[in-house]
Amino acid sequence: MDKKDFKLLRQKMVSGQLASRGIDDPKVLQAFREVPREIFVPEAMQEFAYQDSPLSIGGGQTISQPYIVALMTKLLEVKSGDKILEVGTGSGYQAAILLNMGAEVYGVERHLNLGQEAKEKIKALGYAIEVKIGDGTLGWNKFAPYHKIVVTAAAPKLPQSLFEQLAVGGRLVVPVGSRFSQELTVVVKKGKNELSSQAVCGCVFVPLIGQEGWDESG
Numbered sequence: 014m015d016k017k018d019f020k021l022l023r024q025k026m027v028s029g030q031l032a033s034r035g036i037d038d039p040k041v042l043q044a045f046r047e048v049p050r051e052i053f054v055p056e057a058m059q060e061f062a063y064q065d066s067p068l069s070i071g072g073g074q075t076i077s078q079p080y081i082v083a084l085m086t087k088l089l090e091v092k093s094g095d096k097i098l099e100v101g102t103g104s105g106y107q108a109a110i111l112l113n114m115g116a117e118v119y120g121v122e123r124h125l126n127l128g129q130e131a132k133e134k135i136k137a138l139g140y141a142i143e144v145k146i147g148d149g150t151l152g153w154n155k156f157a158p159y160h161k162i163v164v165t166a167a168a169p170k171l172p173q174s175l176f177e178q179l180a181v182g183g184r185l186v187v188p189v190g191s192r193f194s195q196e197l198t199v200v201v202k203k204g205k206n207e208l209s210s211q212a213v214c215g216c217v218f219v220p221l222i223g224q225e226g227w228d229e230s231g
Contacts, residue, residue, distance in 0.1 A: 014060055019051050022063040026050075026079055030065050036083045040091070044113040045083060050076075052134055053104040072124050074219060076104040077165065081197075081216060088186045088199050088213065089161045091116055096156065098178065100149035101165035101221065105131025105142075111163075112140040119156050121149040123222065150223030152178045159183060166221035167195045171210075174225055176202065188218045192227060 027045050036042060051062040054076055058068055067075040077085075085107070089097070093115030099108050102120030108131065111118050120142055122128035128144045135142050145153050149164070150172045157178035164175070164187035171187065179185050179202045188195035189212075196212035203209055220227040 014051075016049075019049060019059075019062070023050065026063045026065075030080050031083045034080055036080070036087055038087050040114055041083055041086050041110075044086070044110045045079070048106070048109045048113050048138070050079065050106060052137070053106040053109070053131075070104045070127065072127060074103050074124065074127060076106055077218070082107050082110065084197070084213070085163055085165075085186050086110055086114075088197075089163055089184055091161065095160040096158075097161045097163065098153060098156070098159040098175075099163050099165065100152065100175065102131050102142075102144055103127055103165060105134050107163065107165055108142055109135050109138060109140060112142065116161075118142050119153055119159075120144040121147060121153055123147065123149060148223040150174065150221060150225035154178060161185070162187075164188070164221060165218065166226070167192065167218040168221045168226050171198075171200060172221075172223075172225035176200070176208065181205065188216050192220045193217070
């Protein structure tokens with residue numbers, strides 16, 4: 014499959030999977046038209062890159078369904094120049110979308126190989142990202158505060174470290190619930206110790222492993 018074929022599949026994904034389901038932010042839709050999702054999946058899976066489903070990227074991790082990535086991006090209300098922390102960089106696709114929209118992105122990934130590969134793929138697209146290998150539940154205090162934080166794995170509750178690293182007025186999007194089903198939740202930081210929280214929809218993500226998440230043993 015060549016670049017022209019992938020471009021056509023990308024346009025069909027945007028119209029058939031995103032716009033038709035209420036993703037109406039023009040900047041979000043444009044980013045999904047421009048970022049080549051196929052390079053963020055294993056080569057053997059590239060023909061399935063634009064399917065309406067998550068795909069395995071190895072190590073028990075996945076690249077989320079396009080609609081979920083778009084919904085989380087929409088809920089973040091990204092503005093050009095936003096400093097965004099992404100917890101669970103994984104394939105790098107979500108980060109590339111945010112970078113395309115003019116954000117400054119810092120990623121935390123606990124799998125060394127995924128973090129390195131994501132950084133290389135993002136660099137090949139002409140973007141720059143800082144990626145830390147470590148416990149994402151603790152965030153990345155060095156570059157805090159962040160205007161936005163997105164968590165691409167399921168937390169049992171809102172990690173306190175992430176809330177503390179969020180700027181007042183900032184937004185945090187995170188799946189919260191059990192290891193097997195969650196609610197996609199938007200948290201807005203109203204003050205140092207004050208927040209508002211809204212559950213948007215049900216979802217299923219891999220568990221967020223770490224000190225303020227799930228224990229690796231289950």
